[in-house]
Structures are given as C-alpha cells and as structure tokens.
Amino acid sequence: MTERPLPLVLRPxxxxxxxxxxxxxxxxxxxxxxxxALGTLLTPPFKFWAFIDRINYIGYRSLLIILLTGGFTGxxxxxxxxxxxxxxxxxAYLGPAVALSLIRELGPVLAxxxxxxxxxxALTAEIGIMRITEQIDALTVxxxxxxxxxxxxxxxxxxxxxxxxxxIFDTVGIFGGYLxxxxxxxxxxxxYFGEMQTFVDLNDIMMGFWKSLSFGVLxxxxxxxxxxHVGHGAEGVAKATTDAVVLSSxxxxxxxYFMGTVLP
Amino acid sequence: MIKIERLVKSFGSQQVLRxxxxxxxxxxxxxxxxxxxxxxxxxxxxxxGLLRPDGGRVLVNGADVTRLGGRALDEVRRRYxxxxxxxxxxxxxxxxxxxxxxLRENLRLPAAEVATRVEASLAQVGLEGMGSKYPAxxxxxxxxxxxxARALVTEPEIVFFDEPTTGLDPILVxxxxxxxxxxxxxxxxxxxMVSHEIPEIxxxxxxxxxxxxxxxxxxxxxxxxxxxxNRVVRQFIRGEPEGAEGA
Amino acid sequence: MERTRVNVTVGLFVLIGMLxxxxxxxxxxRVSFLGGVGYRVTAEFPSVGGLKPGSxxxxxxxxxxxxxxxxxxxxxALVTLRIDSRIKLQEDSIASIxxxxxxxxxxxxxxxxxxxxxxxxxxxxxxxxxxVDFEELLSKxxxxxx
Numbered sequence: 232m233t234e235r236p237l238p239l240v241l242r243p244x245x246x247x248x249x250x251x252x253x254x255x256x257x258x259x260x261x262x263x264x265x266x267x268a269l270g271t272l273l274t275p276p277f278k279f280w281a282f283i284d285r286i287n288y289i290g291y292r293s294l295l296i297i298l299l300t301g302g303f304t305g306x307x308x309x310x311x312x313x314x315x316x317x318x319x320x321x322x323a324y325l326g327p328a329v330a331l332s333l334i335r336e337l338g339p340v341l342a343x344x345x346x347x348x349x350x351x352x353a354l355t356a357e358i359g360i361m362r363i364t365e366q367i368d369a370l371t372v373x374x375x376x377x378x379x380x381x382x383x384x385x386x387x388x389x390x391x392x393x394x395x396x397x398x399i400f401d402t403v404g405i406f407g408g409y410l411x412x413x414x415x416x417x418x419x420x421x422x423y424f425g426e427m428q429t430f431v432d433l434n435d436i437m438m439g440f441w442k443s444l445s446f447g448v449l450x451x452x453x454x455x456x457x458x459x460h461v462g463h464g465a466e467g468v469a470k471a472t473t474d475a476v477v478l479s480s481x482x483x484x485x486x487x488y489f490m491g492t493v494l495p
Numbered sequence: 496m497i498k499i500e501r502l503v504k505s506f507g508s509q510q511v512l513r514x515x516x517x518x519x520x521x522x523x524x525x526x527x528x529x530x531x532x533x534x535x536x537x538x539x540x541x542x543x544g545l546l547r548p549d550g551g552r553v554l555v556n557g558a559d560v561t562r563l564g565g566r567a568l569d570e571v572r573r574r575y576x577x578x579x580x581x582x583x584x585x586x587x588x589x590x591x592x593x594x595x596x597x598l599r600e601n602l603r604l605p606a607a608e609v610a611t612r613v614e615a616s617l618a619q620v621g622l623e624g625m626g627s628k629y630p631a632x633x634x635x636x637x638x639x640x641x642x643x644a645r646a647l648v649t650e651p652e653i654v655f656f657d658e659p660t661t662g663l664d665p666i667l668v669x670x671x672x673x674x675x676x677x678x679x680x681x682x683x684x685x686x687x688m689v690s691h692e693i694p695e696i697x698x699x700x701x702x703x704x705x706x707x708x709x710x711x712x713x714x715x716x717x718x719x720x721x722x723x724x725n726r727v728v729r730q731f732i733r734g735e736p737e738g739a740e741g742a
Numbered sequence: 743m744e745r746t747r748v749n750v751t752v753g754l755f756v757l758i759g760m761l762x763x764x765x766x767x768x769x770x771x772r773v774s775f776l777g778g779v780g781y782r783v784t785a786e787f788p789s790v791g792g793l794k795p796g797s798x799x800x801x802x803x804x805x806x807x808x809x810x811x812x813x814x815x816x817x818x819a820l821v822t823l824r825i826d827s828r829i830k831l832q833e834d835s836i837a838s839i840x841x842x843x844x845x846x847x848x849x850x851x852x853x854x855x856x857x858x859x860x861x862x863x864x865x866x867x868x869x870x871x872x873x874v875d876f877e878e879l880l881s882k883x884x885x886x887x888x
Contacts (some may be wrong), residue, residue, distance in 0.1 A: 280745075283748060283749065283752055284748060286752045286755065286756070287748045287751050287752045287755070290752070290755045290756075290759070291751045291754065291755040294755060294758070334766065334770070360586075361585075361586075364581050364583055364586075365579040365580065365581060365583040366583045366584070366585055366586070368540075368545055368577075368579065368583065369577065369579060369583040369585075371545065371572075372543050372544075372545070372572050373572070373596070373597045373601055374570075374572040374573050374601060375597075375600055375601065391756075392755070394759075394763065395755070395756065395759025395760065395762070395763060396759065398762035398765075399758060399762040401762065401766055402762040402765050402766060403762075427770060428769065428770060429798070429842075430847070431770040432796045433767070433796070436766050436767050
C-alpha cells in the first residue's frame with residue numbers, strides 16, 4: 232500500500248495533527264502507567280518488603296540533605312525576613328513569617344526538589360539500568376509484573392515519605408529561623424514562638440501536607456516512568472535521568488502554583 | 496512444539512522479519528544462527544511474548560502467543576525459562592536470591608524447599624556455595640551459570656538462550672555449551688538458542704536454522720547445514736567477508 | 743543482617759518524620775488529641791469583623807478556649823465557642839471582639855460578670871460588644887461627627 236503524497240497546502244495541517252496525536256498518546260501512556268501501578272496496589276500479592284526498601288531508598292537516604300537544606304533555608308529566611316520586617320517595625324512577626332513561608336510553600340517544594348535530585352534521579356537510573364540489562368524483561372518472562380515490583384512500591388513510598396520529609400524540613404527550618412532571629416538578632420524567644428502559634432493554623436499545615444502528598448506521587452511517578460521507558464544504552468539512561476529530574480522539578484512548581492490557587 | 500508461521504516485524508521503515516517460518520521439535524536443541532543485527536534476538540523476543548509481530552503467528556503447543564495477553568500469556572510463560580544475553584540477574588540480590596526468586600514469587604514454595612532447590616540448582620551448574628555473592632562480585636562465566644540456574648530452577652518445558660556465551664573466552668564457551676547439553680540430557684527441556692558460536696555450536700545442536708534477511712534460509716541437522724550448498728550459509732559458517740558475496 | 747538494618751533505618755526515618763509532623767500539627771496547628779474537651783457556649787454579634795474559627799478566647803489575657811465556628815443566623819453572626827471546662831462564665835459576662843495591637847489579629851475577650859448564675863454548657867452569652875471599626879471611627883473623627 233503506497234500513500235499518495237499530500238498536497239502542499241495540507242502538509243502543515245498534517246504535521247500539526249501528527250504532533251497533537253503524539254502528545255495525546257504520550258500523555259495517555261503516562262496516565263496508564265500510573266493507573267496500572269495503582270491497580271497493582273489494589274490487588275494481591277502486595278510487595279510489602281519492596282515498599283519498606285523504597286522508604287529506605289527514598290526517605291532515609293535523603294534525610295541528611297533534608298536536614299541540611301531545611302536548616303539553612305530557615306536561617307536564610309530568618310535573616311532576610313528580619314531585615315524586611317524591621318523596616319516596618321514589625322520584627323515581632325518574624326516567627327509567623329518564617330513558619331508560614333516554610334509550611335505553606337518552601338517546605339513542600341524545596342523538600343520535593345531535594346528528594347528529586349537525591350532519590351528521584353537514582354530511581355530513574357536504577358530502573359533504567361534494569362531495563363537496558365533486560366532485568367525488567369526477566370521479570371516479565373517469569374510471569375511477574377515489573378510494575379508491581381518496581382513502580383508501585385516506589386509510588387507508595389513517595390506518598391508516605393514526602394509528607395514526613397516535608398515535616399522534618401519545616402521543623403528544622405523553623406529552628407533554623409529561631410537560631411538566627413533569637414540567638415543572633417536578639418528577638419525574644421517567646422515572641423518568636425508565641426506569634427507563630429497565634430498565626431499558623433491547621434489549614435496552613437494541611438495545605439503543606441496535601442502539597443507534599445501530591446509531590447510524592449508526582450516525583451515517583453515521573454521518575455519511575457522515565458526509567459521504565461528508557462532509550463538505549465548508557466546514553467539512554469543518562470538522558471532519562473536528566474529528563475526525569477527536569478520534568479519532576481518543572482511539574483513540582485507548576486503543580487504547586489495550581490494547588491496554591493485551589494486550596495484555602 | 497513451537498511453530499512459527501509467516502512472522503513479520505518492522506521497526507519504523509526497517510523490516511527486520513519478512514515472513515519467517517520455523518518449527519522447533521519438542522525436546523530438541525534448536526540453534527538459530529545468523530549475522531549480528533539480523534533479527535535473531537528480535538525473533539526470540541517474539542517467542543517469549545516481549546514483542547508483538549506485525550503479522551504471522553507463533554504457536555506454542557497449539558496456542559498463539561502473539562495473540563495472548565495478561566493471564567493466558569503468563570500461563571504460557573510459567574512453562575518457559577529464559578537466559579538473557581547479559582544474564583539479566585537482579586543486581587540488588589545475591590546469586591542464591593536470584594535463583595530463588597521465581598520459586599518464591601511464582602510457585603510460592605515454602606522457604607525450606609526453596610533453599611534446597613536453589614542449592615541443588617546451583618550445584619547443577621557447578622556453583623556450590625557461591626550463592627551468597629552478588630552478581631557484581633562474580634565473573635562473567637559465573638553470571639551466565641547463575642542465569643542458567645535461575646532459568647532452569649522452575650523446571651520449564653521450553654528454555655530460551657539469547658547468546659548465552661557472548662563475551663566469554665573459548666574455553667568458557669565450550670564449558671557453557673556442555674553444561675547446557677548435560678542439563679538438557681538430564682531435564683529433557685526443549686531448547687531454543689540464539690548463537691554466533693560457529694563451529695562450537697554444531698556439537699550440541701540437534702537442529703540449526705540460518706536466519707538471513709528476515710527469513711530462515713535453511714534449517715536442518717548440523718551435518719546438513721555444514722555441508723549446505725547454499726552460498727549464504729556457507730559464507731556465514733566460514734566467516735567470509737561480505738565482499739565475497741558478489742563472486 | 744541486611745533486612746534488620748533496613749528496618750532500623752526505616753524505623754528511624756519514620757519516627758523522626760512523625761515527631762516533626764506531630765510537632766507541627768499539635769504545637770502550631772493546635773490539633774487537640776483530646777478533641778472536644780470543654781463545653782460550648784454561643785454568642786451573637788452584629789458583626790465579627792475578622793474573627794475566625796480557631797481564634798483565641800481570653801479572660802484577662804489568659805487563653806480559656808477557642809472559637810469553634812462562625813455562622814449567620816437571622817443576619818447576626820452566631821459564634822460558637824469552646825471553653826475550658828474548669829472555667830465558669832457568669833450569666834452577665836460580656837463577650838467582646840478585640841484586636842491585638844494596632845494591626846494584629848482579632849480575638850474574643852470575655853469580661854467576667856458578678857452574677858451568681860453560671861452559663862450552662864450550650865448556653866448563650868447575652869452581653870456582647872461588637873468590634874470597634876477603625877475605619878468608621880477614623881472617618882467620623884475626620885468629618886467631625888464624633
């Protein structure tokens with residue numbers, strides 16, 4: 232069957248159509264991938280130990296970087312916000328300013344970005360290498376679903392670890408702000424924590440919680456997908472890893488804005 | 496019995512399989528030979544259901560694996576053993592855990608039975624007591640043996656070997672070949688092997704099939720293939736460079 | 743053993759995470775584990791102007807409860823308070839909405855009365871004082887209507 236060449240005027244339309252279909256197909260594959268992973272979470276057998284290993288992989292191994300970045304983020308906030316507030320004579324509000332920035336925005340976003348760089352890239356590389364060395368095919372021909380063994384435990388672990396890591400980030404950050412505001416700049420401890428307790432309410436904490444929960448799914452979803460659909464050879468793995476980190480980071484920020492407009 | 500009928504597969508504009516026919520007798524060792532990049536691995540991936548053809552059928556004991564999906568395909572795969580090119584051992588597990596994996600995850604055997612079968616299986620390939628090492632810690636030849644042990648531990652009816660000796664020295668090639676031959680005599684599985692190892696492969700094959708240009712150009716016992724009048728087959732067996740083709 | 747090591751590290755991670763989450767939600771988010779201790783009283787205001795659920799209820803600057811909910815009833819703001827059960831409110835207590843500092847947040851101040859009678863759980867504070875509307879006050883002052 233030979234195709235007749237398309238008239239010249241229709242060629243741009245043809246290109247646009249092809250492009251649009253390719254995008255929709257890619258999104259469809261991306262969505263089906265998550266759907267399949269969630270499907271395997273609902274049906275036995277459950278890979279409990281794989282899930283625990285993933286918490287270790289994503290969570291525990293990122294702990295140090297979370298502590299470091301959380302602490303310094305809080306300290307920087309403490310310093311910068313203090314010098315802004317002092318111009319309005321309202322440095323008493325340093326506590327709530329630091330806490331609200333961390334809890335509503337910076338904690339979930341920065342923790343997610345850090346974990347993406349630390350564990351997300353490793354996740355993509357690991358699964359990508361399993362793909363190019365045919366380990367994923369080996370699972371498939373053993374009549375075992377690789378999604379159940381590799382993807383679903385990672386996504387579930389993301390769901391559990393991201394809120395915890397965000398909470399750690401926030402807490403460490405608040406104490407980082409305390410260190411600068413109270414110990415260094417001489418604010419009173421009571422003012423710092425007291426005003427914080429007055430202004431932060433459960434809605435703020437829930438907002439951060441929902442954000443981190445969704446980032447947990449987002450990052451593990453993107454990173455496992457990119458690893459699973461890796462190209463050829465070491466170059467393919469390298470590209471997939473970069474793609475996964477870039478796409479995760481962009482989606483985190485886009486989704487963060489979206490959540491910010493939807494949530495109270 | 497495996498029966499491949501008119502199998503067609505293209506990647507983009509490149510047609511890799513062009514109406515390939517082949518029969519593999521039950522209990523035999525059938526070796527597919529042919530040029531690198533000629534589609535041997537692609538053919539193998541169709542047999543184990545990792546690729547879907549554009550046309551044609553693959554009948555395994557009467558069931559068309561190219562049409563099967565989900566549970567039915569898994570049912571067929573449970574009777575398969577596959578030895579991948581690089582071994583495809585799970586890096587994160589010890590060799591013993593690799594061999595135990597299909598028993599534990601698929602057959603759900605009790606731990607004690609898994610342990611005895613793994614030990615027996617490793618002994619069969621000459622790796623007693625090596626189970627606690629990780630794949631990265633053992634040599635290439637040992638990795639292939641572990642991969643063979645893992646493929647055979649579930650006592651499959653059909654075992655596929657995708658270039659099991661690539662990257663090994665000539666002595667190891669022979670060792671692996673004889674290992675396969677001995678295990679075949681003992682366990683009586685049907686073996687389909689993709690290989691480059693000319694002429695070593697003629698010692699263990701019951702049938703040799705030459706894949707060229709997307710088709711099987713000749714198939715028969717090793718003696719027949721070695722004495723083949725077909726120019727393509729003769730060139731390949733003697734390793735003559737491509738320039739001679741036009742003569 | 744490998745398994746045990748992973749379990750310990752995961753356990754450590756989860757514990758630290760839970761402590762942090764607990765600190766945030768209990769200390770800052772004011773999640774009460776005892777949930778619903780104390781008793782409810784209501785008060786109707788012509789306007790709550792900035793008072794929110796979760797705002798503090800104070801007597802003499804000491805926190806004695808929280809605003810539980812705010813609803814509209816007959817075009818009046820119906821504020822439900824949850825008060826520490828150790829604190830008794832006299833029937834002639836006055837509830838007024840005040841501001842902390844000049845631009846600070848709103849809170850509800852209760853001035854104790856002298857009556858013998860105590861407001862029962864579910865009862866109502868009759869004496870209320872609406873928040874001072876600074877803008878209105880300011881404009882009245884400027885335009886000389888005070």
